[in-house]
Amino acid sequence: MNFYVMTLFPEMVEHGLSTSITGRAMEKGIISLDAVNIRDYTKDRHRKVDDYTYGGGAGMLMTPQPVYDCYRAVTQKIKTGKMPELSELDDDMIPDKKSVRCVYLTPQGEVFNQAKAKELAAEESLILLCGHYEGIDERVLEEIVTDNISIGDYVLTGGELAAMVVCDAVSRMVPGVLTNEMSGVGESFEGGLLEYPQYTRPEIWMGKSVPPILISGDHAKVDKWRYEQSLERTRQRRPDLYEKVDSSKKI
Numbered sequence: 365m366n367f368y369v370m371t372l373f374p375e376m377v378e379h380g381l382s383t384s385i386t387g388r389a390m391e392k393g394i395i396s397l398d399a400v401n402i403r404d405y406t407k408d409r410h411r412k413v414d415d416y417t418y419g420g421g422a423g424m425l426m427t428p429q430p431v432y433d434c435y436r437a438v439t440q441k442i443k444t445g446k447m448p449e450l451s452e453l454d455d456d457m458i459p460d461k462k463s464v465r466c467v468y469l470t471p472q473g474e475v476f477n478q479a480k481a482k483e484l485a486a487e488e489s490l491i492l493l494c495g496h497y498e499g500i501d502e503r504v505l506e507e508i509v510t511d512n513i514s515i516g517d518y519v520l521t522g523g524e525l526a527a528m529v530v531c532d533a534v535s536r537m538v539p540g541v542l543t544n545e546m547s548g549v550g551e552s553f554e555g556g557l558l559e560y561p562q563y564t565r566p567e568i569w570m571g572k573s574v575p576p577i578l579i580s581g582d583h584a585k586v587d588k589w590r591y592e593q594s595l596e597r598t599r600q601r602r603p604d605l606y607e608k609v610d611s612s613k614k615i
């Protein structure tokens with residue numbers, strides 16, 4: 365999986381993803397990350413990337429030209445393997461919207477979830493576009509965006525954190541990123557349920573014991589207990605998810 369994040373703050377995205385599991389996956393070459401600075405593609409003499417909004421109102425909006433040329437650079441890199449500078453953009457290479465998905469992180473998008481993470485993990489490359497200030501001129505969004513994704517019903521200052529959330533969750537679904545010891549099997553949202561409670565050593569902590577069934581060695585009983593716990597936890601904490609569980613699966 366190759367992630368291309370178009371942003372005004374590439375170092376934020378690089379730092380956020382270069383440690384721990386995603387960092388190791390990058391070192392191993394299972395995923396790659398190109399955080400591309402939209403400002404490097406502005407034609408403005410003062411390297412400006414934003415301007416006032418037509419119709420008035422507070423705040424600045426990102427202008428279409430730098431975003432579009434940054435997108436052209438990324439699609440050219442995907443085709444040729446080399447990231448061109450602004451002056452090296454090939455006018456004969458017309459970006460094809462259908463060839464690679466371009467996700468705009470926006471509070472106006474479809475709310476991100478595990479199913480979407482799995483779906484996106486099947487792509488070979490993904491472009492993620494981060495807005496800042498008041499957002500981005502609508503015309504360039506119409507031109508390049510294939511998916512609008514929100515990470516929740518609140519407004520962030522920029523799309524960078526949201527892009528990192530999407531890259532992280534998608535990466536975990538790419539084969540080889542999680543080792544066997546941390547497999548995604550049985551995890552929350554698998555099968556529409558939250559995960560059961562988990563325990564590690566010591567067996568007694570602050571006077572509280574681990575549920576005895578977990579040390580019984582009876583795997584069938586452990587599985588049954590975990591499933592019941594998953595159901596109960598989902599019912600209590602996420603009634604919206606519980607409602608969608610097939611009634612034959614409810615005990």
Ligand code: SAH
Nearest residue numbers: 469470471495499514515519520522523526
């Ligand atoms: N004026 C816009 C919000 C701009 S917030 C509106 O009302 O829709 C600035 C940028 O932060 C956005 O362009 C977007 O990229 C990002 N952003 C803000 N909230 C987000 C969310 N919940 N999910 C994903 N991206 C978000």
